[in-house]
């Protein structure tokens with residue numbers, strides 16, 4: 630059993646002072662992982678620039694060109710909250726390339742599972758436009774690569790970020806080769822992700838959205854994973870599971886109103902691992918999305934890695950201050966529309 634990680638100091642070069650999606654998210658995380666002496670127990674996978682042919686399986690060429698031009702011009706904004714500086718284009722190419730290399734390492738048997746500790750994040754990036762702090766859709770590029778270049782025919786993407794991964798959903802909305810499962814606060818940014826969004830054409834039934842009111846905690850999330858994700862995965866039988874790992878559903882996060890704890894994130898990781906063991910020989914690759922409280926983020930990532938490695942976790946931030954709200958109604962809606970009853 631081995632766990633890999635991807636990291637490169639280049640990921641600290643995409644930054645804008647005062648923005649919540651900042652370099653300290655990864656520097657604080659790496660500092661904690663080093664302090665806990667976790668890194669030496671992991672297989673290190675390099676991050677390299679994503680080859681253009683693989684990026685273009687998800688993104689439109691004119692958008693990629695535009696991102697390059699904005700960065701080469703010294704930086705700018707794609708929308709009110711999505712920035713580039715002079716280095717951001719190359720950093721984003723390296724983030725996508727890091728995820729691709731992690732997929733390679735796992736499919737080639739160099740590690741059982743792993744975590745790409747990359748930024749900028751990716752799941753809001755649409756094929757033709759970056760948004761929501763995201764430039765290129767790292768998880769989507771990883772999934773497309775596994776399908777187009779590694780001979781796979783079914784990839785599951787599970788997204789436990791606070792927000793709906795609208796970019797990932799759009800990239801695969803009409804295919805039955807990628808099943809996209811997302812839990813997210815709703816209604817909330819970016820506005821998509823109602824349970825009635827299930828895919829179109831060949832993709833009908835392959836987008837599984839679990840929109841949540843504020844206040845869902847460890848117990849509620851565990852139930853959603855056990856009662857919805859688990860049977861969905863057993864039915865789909867993916868050959869690889871990718872995860873958009875966002876930690877902004879932690880109770881201490883400034884952007885969200887959810888009540889997950891680091892221990893809860895560990896339990897979700899354990900469930901993902903069990904599913905992967907059952908359906909795809911344990912092949913599980915996570916990539917970092919959101920998470921904006923530095924302490925909650927770094928300790929939750931540590932809990933995730935410790936769970937992937939099969940060890941004990943610790944949770945210095947402790948349980949949520951408020952009890953989680955029940956999820957009975959949404960379980961019924963989602964099970965109904967996806968015929969899981």
Ligand SMILES: [Zn+2]
Nearest residue numbers: 790791792919
């Ligand atoms: Zn998020």
